[in-house]
Every structure is written in structure tokens, then in C-alpha cells.
Amino acid sequence: MANTETQQSLSSLLCTDERDFLIRNNGDQVPVSELTGKTVGLYFSAHWCPPCREFTPKLIQVYNELKQNGESFEIVFLSSDRNQQGFEEYYASMPWLALPFGDKVKKDLSQYFQIRGIPSFIIVGPDGETVTKDGRTIVSVHGAKAYPFTDACVAELQKDIEAAAKKYPKETKHELHEHSLQLTRRKPYMCNGCRDAGYTWSFYCQNCDFDLHPDCALKDKHSDENEKKAAEVICEGDACRRV
Ligand SMILES: [Zn+2]
Ligand SMILES: [Zn+2]
Structure with a gap:
């Protein structure tokens, strides 16, 4: 774990000394190094949480749209499910990567990003720096149009909304x-x-x-x-x- 956000990288965020991979919902392991240079969303979520269950299908839609457009984008699910079975059931619905259930990195990242509630969606840019901690609102309001979820991109979309509202x-x-x-x-x-x-x-x-x-x-x-x-x-x- 990086101590400050200026030192952070995907491997400092997601790897431990014992583990340098993430998993797919078929059990395959994917090296964290494969995410280097991509925009990555860290999705804090759990099946027992109704707002999470509501947000997940929207996020899947955005994910699939960005993948179809060939964007260099990935999502990592960080589960707050109560047990392995709950995790597996929920994760089966998601097309992206996950941290193995129960991995201590999840708790570290919750603290590091000061996660106050779920669902939370943190965006990390291609350089490993945090782009926004408010990915949930941005995705909900603007969908895939907001990619890569930078302040400049969101400001442009907000301008469009305000221009429409004037009419x-x-x-x-x-x-x-x-x-x-x-x-x-x-x-x-x-x-x-x-x-x-x-x-x-x-x-x-x-x-x-x-x-x-x-x-x-x-x-x-x-x-x-x-x-x-x-x-x-x-x-x-x-x-x-x-x-
Ligand atoms: Zn309506
Ligand atoms: Zn009324």
C-alpha cells in the first residue's frame, strides 16, 4: 500500500507480497500487471446492499459499452459480502475482475479511499493516480459518455445539461x-x-x-x-x- 496518493500505482493498490493477481468469475487468475496503462474502476459493493444491486446493472451496461468501443478500461470488484457464497453469487453477475474474497487489501483500500458507504466507485487513471472518488454519481448521471471520468470531461457534460435546461x-x-x-x-x-x-x-x-x-x-x-x-x-x- 502506498502511503500517499502521489506514490500510488495499481500494483501498490492491489497487490500484496503473496498475491499479484486478480480473479475472474470463472476462477481464472489475471496478473495485476495486465491493468497497467488502463483506466481502472474500483467497485466497492455487496449483494446484501439494495443500492448496490440497483447500481450494478447500470455499471455493467457502461462497462459493456466501453468495452465494445475498445476503450482501455477495467473494473475490479471489492466485495463487502458477508461470506464466500454471497460473494460468488453476486460476482457471477459481473463481467469484470475481482479481488479474491476476504483478501485484506479490501479493508486497506476502504480506509485508504475513506469509503463511507457502498456502492462506491473509485476511478484510477492510466498513470495509477486517483481520477475521482465519486465515480458512482458520475456513472449514474452521465453513463459511458463520461469516460474517462476526468473533471474536464464531467464539466463538459454538465455544461450540455445546463444548456438543455435553459430551453x-x-x-x-x-x-x-x-x-x-x-x-x-x-x-x-x-x-x-x-x-x-x-x-x-x-x-x-x-x-x-x-x-x-x-x-x-x-x-x-x-x-x-x-x-x-x-x-x-x-x-x-x-x-x-x-x-
Ligand atoms: Zn422518467
Ligand atoms: Zn402535487
Whole structure:
């Protein structure tokens, strides 16, 4: 383990004197040295944690997208599962690498990165330095578009969101709710339309704590045909989740 972040490298983070490899969920060993020069996400997670179970499928989607694009990216699962069986069941759903269950490095890294809760997703850059400790929010808000998850990249995406928000009306009505909905900057919320997570901007009724994604709130209300189409595309596609 490195003492300071300026000395850190993937091997200082992930290897011990006895172990210089990670595992796949088929049991294969992969040398940590194979990750050198890649952007690596350290995924602190456990099956017993509902927010983890909710985040994992999104992360798998982002991972597969980045792999398909040929990006030099990898994820390492650091399990807080309670036993080997829980770990194996959960890890079977993941396409990436893991630290062996029960390895002491997991506890060391939790302390080193000051992990306060799970899921946590730490991004380490190709040079071994920490890019961000807030990978969970970045992935949730922006998905694979945010790769390689640097501040500059996220700032660009944030600018796009703010530019889009300027074109929204300040308030709107929607058939799903009896009151008018105000354009509101929100912490993470669940859209009462499509039931998916939302971030940043919402059309919101404060009295009722009712949220709609801007895309869900503003879809064309004048034509039933269009509405059905929009509901399919917007609420099940990436656009809605990325609002
Ligand atoms: Zn929605
Ligand atoms: Zn209301």
C-alpha cells in the first residue's frame, strides 16, 4: 500500500507480497500487471446492499459499452459480502475482475479511499493516480459518455445539461399529476413517470414530492400516437436515464 496518493500505482493498490493477481468469475487468475496503462474502476459493493444491486446493472451496461468501443478500461470488484457464497453469487453477475474474497487489501483500500458507504466507485487513471472518488454519481448521471471520468470531461457534460435546461419551461402540467410541476434542481430522485433514477433537473411538485424527468414531463402531449412512441423511446431508452 502506498502511503500517499502521489506514490500510488495499481500494483501498490492491489497487490500484496503473496498475491499479484486478480480473479475472474470463472476462477481464472489475471496478473495485476495486465491493468497497467488502463483506466481502472474500483467497485466497492455487496449483494446484501439494495443500492448496490440497483447500481450494478447500470455499471455493467457502461462497462459493456466501453468495452465494445475498445476503450482501455477495467473494473475490479471489492466485495463487502458477508461470506464466500454471497460473494460468488453476486460476482457471477459481473463481467469484470475481482479481488479474491476476504483478501485484506479490501479493508486497506476502504480506509485508504475513506469509503463511507457502498456502492462506491473509485476511478484510477492510466498513470495509477486517483481520477475521482465519486465515480458512482458520475456513472449514474452521465453513463459511458463520461469516460474517462476526468473533471474536464464531467464539466463538459454538465455544461450540455445546463444548456438543455435553459430551453425548458419554468413550469409545466402533466396528466400524471394534478398540480403544476416546477423546473427544480434536485438531488438524485426517482422519476414518478418511468420509475428510473434522475439527477440534476426535475419537473417537481414540492407539496407531493412528485418528480418527472424533463424528457418524461415534456414529451409531446398533443398526439396519442406520438405520446406512445415517445414513452417507449424516452422512458426505456438511455435518454431518460441520462437526464
Ligand atoms: Zn422518467
Ligand atoms: Zn402535487
